[in-house]
Amino acid sequence: MIGPMTSAAATRTSEQTWTIAQVAEEFGVTHRTVRHYEDLGLISPERRGTQRVYRRRDRTRLGLILRGKRLGFPLEEIRTIIDLFDAPRGRRTQLEYVLGQIDERRADLDQRLKDVQDAIAELGEFERRCREDLDRLA
Amino acid sequence: MIGPMTSAAATRTSEQTWTIAQVAEEFGVTHRTVRHYEDLGLISPERRGTQRVYRRRDRTRLGLILRGKRLGFPLEEIRTIIDLFDAPRGRRTQLEYVLGQIDERRADLDQRLKDVQDAIAELGEFERRCREDLDRLA
DNA sequence: CTTGACGTTGACGTAAACGTAAAGCATGAT
């Protein structure tokens, strides 16, 4: 079967769902990787019987996970970060805790931003020198 | 002994050098880490007899390595990148190869830049919602 | 000349992040 699972006449108004093969394909990872993230508690798809059923929420989290990986964060840290987005924010103390965590994360990301910008700048400078060398050769 | 090695009356005009303990301390890593990078060929300090002698060049490379790590690049890839900076650029074909590599690297870094910017933006949006919640609680 | 303090080379250990079978269900198609 091709395309999202719609279980025929059943849950049409309900949310769209995907199989593990579909999300793995979509995000360019293996099913093993997806299940590994579940083992670590980064995603928790429902079960239709024994099979995993992925919803939009799971795909969103998977996207956050992979972006976090591209930025070099370890999976455990990524888990605490994306859990933060779903954390309860009812009480004032909880909200203040969350806001504190946000500041920590931002400091981390600011460092990454500086790193990337510096790297890009140096690469540009290096390219400029290379082009100079190339011109001199002409 | 404290401070950089100056070998008393000898090489004063020569370059300043450091011991492994000094560079490790300076960059906040262990000596084991520094030697590991050497094993992988990311740095290659000279030897004064049996001991390693680090110069400015080695410290520069070490800085590049650690920044690459913060950006999530594997050490092997980092090696190819920083080797690029020291690559011979005498012939035109070599220069064109280097310029091609630069473009690949830049594409990678551009993706990282977008990732960081997106993450920071989402974090800001999330913080805004949290502050709204906090205001409503007041 | 012996003691530290620091440096060196193995060599094995480990944690993270999966890879890779192996072997068993479940379900639609023939």
Place this chain on the structure above:
DNA sequence: ATCATGCTTTACGTTTACGTCAACGTCAAG
């Protein structure tokens, strides 16, 4: 009914990036 597909768990293997001894060299200070 069986057969192929796809999903499942279990479990051991692998790679990366070091940690952690162990055992030895070396050199200035007491």
